[in-house]
Amino acid sequence: MKAIWKGTTIAESNNTVIVEGNHYFPPDTVKMEYMMPSETKTGCPWKGIANYYTINVGGELNNDAAWYYAEPKEAAKNIKGYVAFWRGVKVID
Numbered sequence: 001m002k003a004i005w006k007g008t009t010i011a012e013s014n015n016t017v018i019v020e021g022n023h024y025f026p027p028d029t030v031k032m033e034y035m036m037p038s039e040t041k042t043g044c045p046w047k048g049i050a051n052y053y054t055i056n057v058g059g060e061l062n063n064d065a066a067w068y069y070a071e072p073k074e075a076a077k078n079i080k081g082y083v084a085f086w087r088g089v090k091v092i093d
Contacts, residue, residue, distance in 0.1 A: 001013055001014070001016045001023050001025070001091060001092070001093055002091070002092055002093075003023075003025060003030075003066075003085045003089050003090070003091050004089065004090045004091075004092065005055055005057055005062055005065070005085075005088060005089045005090070006057040006058065006060055008034065008057045008058075009031070010030065010031055010034050010035075010055060010057075010066075010085070010089065011025040011029050011030040011031065011083060011085070012025075012029055013025050013026055013029035015029075016082075017078060017079055017082060019047075019076070019079060019084075022084040022085075022086075023084065023085075023091050024068075024079045024082035024083065024084045025082060025083050025084070025085075026081075026082055027068075027081040027082060027083065030066075030083045034055050034056055034057055035053040035054075035055060035056075035066065035083075036053060036054045036055075036056050036061075037051075037052075037053060037054075038051075038052040038053055038054050038063070038064050040052040040064045042067075044076075046073060046075045046076065047069055047072050047073060047075070047076040047079070048069050048071060048072045048073040048076060049069070049070075049071070050067045050068065050069055051067065051068055051069070051070055052064040052066065052067045053065070053066040053067070053068075053083070055089065062087055062088060062089065063087075064087070065085060065086060065087040065088065065089050066083050066084065066085050066086075066089070067083070067084055067086075068081055068082060068083045068084070069081070069082075
């Protein structure tokens with residue numbers, strides 16, 4: 001699977017985990033040079049608190065377009081640190 005935004009591959013892995021229709025990429029498969037930590041946090045009743053990244057490709061920003069669970073609840077421990085994408089980021093096979 002690949003996560004692509006503005007023609008740039010942000011993440012690539014054969015070992016994503018699908019949760020609620022979203023592909024979560026292992027942390028070591030995400031190109032962190034494109035990721036900027038965000039202050040945004042949201043809560044999920046069964047996964048816990050999500051933290052966000054803003055994607056920066058060539059100075060173009062996609063605010064809060066990636067998220068991850070740094071300390072997920074027990075039910076979601078298999079995606080700890082894994083990164084998922086939305087807001088126009090294409091995830092393709």
